[in-house]
Amino acid sequence: MFQLGVLAFQNSIDMTALRVIVSFFLIKDIKSLIYPEYSFFAHFRADEKPTMHTLLPIIKGSYLPHNPSSISKKKRRLFVDENLRSEYNADCEKDGLELVRILISQWPCAEPSVEGFETTCLDTAQALKALLPEWQRMYQNMQLCDHVRKVQNILNYYFKGKNDVLESPMLADCRPVDLLGPRVRSYYSHPRLGEELVGKKALNLADIIELTADNENHENQPREEKNLGRDPITPDT
Secondary structure, eight states, X not given: OHHHHHHHTSTTOOHHHHHHHHHHHHOHHHHTSOOOOOSXXXXXXXXXXXXXXXHHHHHGGGBOOOOGGGSOHHHHHHSOHHHHHHHHHHHHHHHHHHHHHHHHTTOSOSSOOOTTOOOSSBOHHHHHHHHHHHHHHHHHHHHHHHHHXXXXXXXXXXXXXXXXXXXXXXXXXXXXXXXXXXXXXXXXXXOOHHHHTTTOOOOOHHHHHHHHHHHHXXXXXXXXXXXXXXXXXXXXX
């Protein structure tokens, strides 16, 4: 908390983001929430879910190669090889679309199942293995999105009713500078977790070490150096 106090006096500090950070330390309702148990979240987008557009290209890599020998001799006599290949590709697309529909119908879940799906055109085990990383990325981000919404609801409860102040009609046309002089911060911003913290770059280790070292040097500075330029205080005689 002391480190945050030092940051609060910087001219360029984002006070709204700072209020969000402090809320995680002080508000018990936020501290009691269970954070999603994942080591990281990749390419976060709110409310992202699997679609035909995202899954089908991944599944296409699991289509089995065309094997004319598996087709009956009678059918091979009726069609040339090119027609047989086109027909087989169409069957692959059909089975691929059906598999994607089955998977999407299971959302949200940590890992979908292909049990009961039968096909001769694609390797279902390979398809599931190929799409699982993308599926789990979206599922983990969904857990984070739900957590952010819970935190935001708590922030709304603690901040909105206490800090939203209606502007007086008499002062509607008066600028703050006309009444109180220039101010660096002329408004109070309601903390919003998704806008202030999610997706922002965190401090790197070098910045944290430098900030900590500056604070320690300031605390260890001799008292005589801190009082340079000041008149000594002498008792009245």
